Structure formats: structure tokens, C-alpha cells
Amino acid sequence: xxxxxxxxxxxxxxxxxxxxxxxxxxxxxxxxxxxxxxxxxxxxxxxxxxxxxxxxxxxxxxxxxxxxxxxxxxxxxxxxxxxxxxxxxxxxxxxxxxxxxxxxxxxxxxxxxxxxxxxxxxxxxxxxxxxxxxxxxxxxxxxx
Numbered sequence: 001x002x003x004x005x006x007x008x009x010x011x012x013x014x015x016x017x018x019x020x021x022x023x024x025x026x027x028x029x030x031x032x033x034x035x036x037x038x039x040x041x042x043x044x045x046x047x048x049x050x051x052x053x054x055x056x057x058x059x060x061x062x063x064x065x066x067x068x069x070x071x072x073x074x075x076x077x078x079x080x081x082x083x084x085x086x087x088x089x090x091x092x093x094x095x096x097x098x099x100x101x102x103x104x105x106x107x108x109x110x111x112x113x114x115x116x117x118x119x120x121x122x123x124x125x126x127x128x129x130x131x132x133x134x135x136x137x138x139x140x141x142x143x144x
Contacts, residue, residue: 024120028112039100042072042085050075056096059083063091073098 046058056071070087073096077083084100 024116027116028109038087040085040087040097042070042083042097044072044077044079044081044083045069047077047079048075059085059097061085061087061097063087070095070097072096073102 040061040063042059042061044057045060048055048057055075056073057075057077058069059072060067060069062068068091070091071094072083072085074083085097086100087097088095
């Protein structure tokens with residue numbers, strides 16, 4: 001009678017693996033990554049002290065045909081220093097730009113992939129530990 005239960009167990013394991021694969025695919029590709037941010041060259045017009053609460057340098061940059069002012073997510077630059085920045089998609093009102101060297105172009109997908117692989121490796125490590133402990137318990141029960 002135990003022989004009949006074995007195919008059902010393998011079918012359940014295959015179902016769980018298939019559901020995990022579909023879940024991983026959904027986690028990686030949904031929601032779609034936002035449009036790639038555009039890069040621009042900005043000039044620091046008002047440097048900020050890094051010790052204050054408002055530690056954002058003010059920069060001037062060209063967005064389309066307009067010269068705009070924005071806050072730079074950084075501090076301590078000197079006046080008229082040229083900085084390569086990443087401009088967000090929405091530039092209406094006051095907006096925040098980031099230094100281009102601090103931001104990856106493939107951030108959303110890469111972050112999701114890293115998180116998924118970390119979770120899967122933790123799951124695999126936990127399953128391996130469970131199997132080792134189960135094997136050890138079975139061996140000690142048989143020896144007794």
C-alpha cells in the first residue's frame with residue numbers, strides 16, 4: 001500500500017516546483033520596469049553643507065530645451081562643478097536628481113533577481129538542513 005502513495009508524493013513535489021517557477025517568473029517580470037531614466041550634465045549652483053538637515057546641493061541642468069534647477073541627492077560639491085546626473089521621468093515642479101555613478105541602469109530587474117535568488121538559496125539551505133536532521137533522526141531510531 002505504501003507503493004501507491006509514492007507517485008502521489010512525487011506529483012505533489014513536481015506541482016510545488018512548477019508553482020515556484022511560475023511565481024519566480026511573475027516576481028521577475030511583473031510589474032514591468034519603468035522607462036529608463038535619462039542622463040544629463042548638471043552644474044552645481046548652490047552647494048550644501050553635509051552636516052545640515054537639508055543636505056541637497058542645487059544644480060542647473062537642461063531638460064529638453066529648458067534650463068531647470070533641481071536638488072541633487074548629494075552634498076559637498078563646489079560651485080560650478082559639473083556632475084553627471086540621472087533625471088527622473090517626471091520633471092514637473094521641483095524634482096530630485098541622483099549622481100549617475102550611484103545608480104544602476106538595470107536596478108528594478110537586477111534587484112528583483114537578487115532578492116529572488118536570495119530567497120531560493122535560503123529555501124534550499126533550509127530544506128537541506130531539514131533533510132540532514134531527518135536522516136540523522138532516522139538513523140538514530142534504527143540504531144536504537
